[in-house]
Amino acid sequence: MLRVAVAGGAGYIGGELLRLLLGHPRVDVALATSDSLAGRRVDGPHPNLRGRTDLTFVRHGELADRQGSYDVLFLALPHKKTMGAMAGYLDLARTVIDLSGDFRLRDPEVYARYYGTAHTAPELLGGFTTGLPEQHRDALRTSDRISVPGCMATAGMLAVQPLADAGLLDGEVTVDARTGSSGSGVSAGEANLHAERSGAMRLFAPAGHRHEAEVAQASGLPVRMTATGVEAVRGVQVLCGVRLAGGAGGSEVRAAYRKAYEGERFVRLVAYRRGAYRLPEPKILSGSNYCDVGFAVGDGGRATLVGALDNLVKGGAGNAVQCLNVRFGWPEDTGLEFFGLHPN
Amino acid sequence: MVTCPECEGSTTLTEQPRVGEILECGDCASELEVLTLEPLQVALAPEVEEDWGE
Secondary structure (H helix, E strand, O other): OEEEEEEOOOOHHHHHHHHHHHOOOOEEEEEEEOOOOOOOEOOOOOHHHOOOOOOEOEOOOHHHHOOOOOOEEEEOOOOOOHHHHHHHHHHHOOEEEEOOOOOOOOOHHHHHHHHOOOOOOHHHHHHOEEOOHHHHHHHHOOOOEEEOOOHHHHHHHHHHHHHHHOOOEOOOEEEEEEEOHHHHOOOOOHHHOHHHHOOOOEEEEOOOOHHHHHHHHHHOOOEEEEEEEOOOOOOEEEEEEEEEOOOOOHHHHHHHHHHHHOOOOOEEEOOOOOOOOOOOOHHHHOOOOOEEEEEEEOHHHEEEEEEEEOOOHHHHHHHHHHHHHHHOOOOOOOOOOOOOOOOO | OEEOOOOOOEEOOOOOOOOOOEEEOOOOOOEEEEEEEOOEEEEEOOOOOOOOOO
């Protein structure tokens, strides 16, 4: 059995990592850290884990004290804080899988522009592989430094990249992202009070969201992203407005998606003509590692590309576990077999 | 097998298809109506569209 540690286990992503890793047949969870909840049971902040584990949180400093008791270190820590400590983390475990935003962007100047602060470990940026198996599978098989993309970025990249690779896109991509409240993390703030959040369609990032830079980096295209919080706990949906190149239409778009995702375990092409769920919708993906992608072609060479996923699973923890499976040569769906709920 | 005119996916016919029979494409869920048997031709079946945008 592979032994893993989860740093930052008290948050929503950390909790989702623990849920998936505790059910993974090839993994033992050796420890989970949380400075604020050290000594408390893991199933306190994550009550869905009752009966599945007797783990208690340990202080973050114990990662170093217990070096050697784990092989893989998952980092579910805040961005801006992770980068300063990364050199130390890399000495602690054979494989480090980072879910923060700090090692997603290759260019430190782009990082500074989107995160509002200089990167403190730019020399490490080039050593990380983007943790998206559908686009970096070969590199992930041998990578011991993996950076998992952001939730809205993952949906955007999986929706846009097949067409970008096929040369079907021309000009700027506009990504309109909608996200559930769990995407803003476990720390309660005034804006997240039920009275303020419930029923809201809050345009919290009208321009310049951090995930915009990830989609631009992957696609090589100019990208503009807006992000809106909607009435959901889990889920991300992105609508990507694009201009099709060279007179391409629906047939070419569908062919590009089919080629890109043929045989992919966790990406489905959903562009149906009938039914309530004719285009990707996160509602039916809760808890699953799927990302559904779809499209609709309009007049004048314009098209809308759609991506949907559970922000905590394919948009974070599930994707990280999928990367783990790729890295260690296991079937990619190991521990990720759950395929969602309906009705939900 | 017939090719869906909407998505170009392949759809299996029943053993003895009949004119007017409705098939469902497994790739895009389009309803396909059998127009003729010789030659075998299908077309998108008409449907009522929803509009929630009032």
